[in-house]
Amino acid sequence: MRPTGKLHLGHWAGALENWVALQNEGGYSNYHLIADYHAITTNLDTSRIHEYSLEMVLDWLSAGIDPDHSPIFRQSQVKEHTELHLIFSMLITTARLERNPTLKEQVRDLELGPISYGYLGYPVLQAADILLYKGEVVPVGEDQLSHVEITREIARDFNRQYGDVFPEPAAKLTKFARLPGLDGKKMSKSLNNAIMLSDEPDEVKKKMKKAVTDPQKIRKGDPGRPDICLVFTYHKKFNASEEQEIRKGCESGQLGCVDCKMRAAERINAFLDPFRERRKLYENNPEKLESILKAGEEKAREVASKTMSDVHKAMKMG
Numbered sequence: 001m002r003p004t005g006k007l008h009l010g011h012w013a014g015a016l017e018n019w020v021a022l023q024n025e026g027g028y029s030n031y032h033l034i035a036d037y038h039a040i041t042t043n044l045d046t047s048r049i050h051e052y053s054l055e056m057v058l059d060w061l062s063a064g065i066d067p068d069h070s071p072i073f074r075q076s077q078v079k080e081h082t083e084l085h086l087i088f089s090m091l092i093t094t095a096r097l098e099r100n101p102t103l104k105e106q107v108r109d110l111e112l113g114p115i116s117y118g119y120l121g122y123p124v125l126q127a128a129d130i131l132l133y134k135g136e137v138v139p140v141g142e143d144q145l146s147h148v149e150i151t152r153e154i155a156r157d158f159n160r161q162y163g164d165v166f167p168e169p170a171a172k173l174t175k176f177a178r179l180p181g182l183d184g185k186k187m188s189k190s191l192n193n194a195i196m197l198s199d200e201p202d203e204v205k206k207k208m209k210k211a212v213t214d215p216q217k218i219r220k221g222d223p224g225r226p227d228i229c230l231v232f233t234y235h236k237k238f239n240a241s242e243e244q245e246i247r248k249g250c251e252s253g254q255l256g257c258v259d260c261k262m263r264a265a266e267r268i269n270a271f272l273d274p275f276r277e278r279r280k281l282y283e284n285n286p287e288k289l290e291s292i293l294k295a296g297e298e299k300a301r302e303v304a305s306k307t308m309s310d311v312h313k314a315m316k317m318g
Contacts, residue, residue: 085125242267
């Protein structure tokens, strides 16, 4: 993830949930990268990247990432990322990168003007991030599927040209790969429509009161359409045990929107309570966060160095 500050429920649904599941149940060795070089593709200001990196590490730890089993490290502190990125950039055309649908969406959504060479090559650096650790599974949101496909293409092209070094990684999505924001748009801190993983209970309730609902359900007693209601989407994600009860109450009109929102807020708060407990262990201890990063970076460098040795041998260079 790019270090742009605190994370929200959309980050959990789109990626973090997969990360924790793979760590605890999947039998995988996980590597978690703070993509600080990627962050400057859309914002050249680096003055707060370190601060944002620590905030993101804190959110990861509160979500259940165990740094003893899943190294956490900064991209900029493992120089092999940039070397492999350079090599991979020789294996893909600009025309292929310009067809990337995620790029087109971001340029539109962020209202970007002319983009930089580095921004165009974002998925090439991302391919280096993945393949440097010979990643086999990449837990991502649906908006990143096109980037994983580019990674697979680059791995095939390298192996075809120089010999088998890299696997072709598969993307792993959750059922809720994209959780909408409180206004129905993509959840984003910049749009002020997000529930943050670090929000306190009262803040969650306050935000949920503003969530959009079925426009045809104006008052209690009006029959609702839960399948088009944002709040019901949150119930499906965080209140599955009561999903059918909520559906019936909405469709019959017996459940009003205010009550429905508060029930969703209660379930979201219950979900976030373990996050809050884990956060307390680290939030006042920045030295601990720094030591976690340094330990993770040492582990990452060991793997990265071995991969680059394989690359150099295959290419008969270096």
